Amino acid sequence: MNLFERTQFDQKLAQRPGVTFVDQWDARVAKVGGKVFCLLSDAAPLRLVFKCGEDSFDILTALEGVEQAAYFAKRQWVSVTEGSPLSADDLLAYIGRSHVLVAKGLTKKLRAELGILEG
Template sequence: MSLFTKKDFDAFVKKLPGTTFVDQWDSHVAKVGDKAFALLGDDEARIVVKCSEESFEILTALEGIGQAPYFAKRKWVQIGSGAPLSQDEVAHYMIRSYELVAAGLTKKLRTELGITLPGK
């Protein structure tokens, strides 16, 4: 499995409640409640996700991971396919991004989409 391929990216994201896809910004974009939480570059060489402030500082210090263009102010990172993260770690950050974005949705919308978040 490689989350850097559209097939595996889609299969992984489809397991998360309330997700949809759209192609925009030269990327394949995964959304929850119409808000982006992960992007797969059209070249399948990068994944962009939202992360916590602490993770942002740690991840952007690693080779192959940097601030995501146009998203960095909001703590988004761009993970290159050659970054020193395992597929499980990339999956972890995709799930965490999903949770961070879903937490910003209204409780009513989360309920409608079947989303339950840890600690909510």
């Protein structure tokens, strides 16, 4: 599994409830309830951007190939370059956590409509 390939990105992230995809900002953007939770850049170097929350921010940004994501909330979003030491399973787990964090900000009614049980 390579989440830096668009087909794999779409296939794996579409398994989460309420996910939609759009092409914007020169990237493939995954949203839940209309809010971004992950994106895959179209240009090299390929990057995944996702919300991690402050708990994981310091841990992740200490790794080579991981930094604070430009244009996103400070200390809550990271940008991971292809070739970072994070495995595909680790990335998928962090992206799943991003989905949960963003979905928690949706209204209870919208979460129910999207079939999101967490939060």
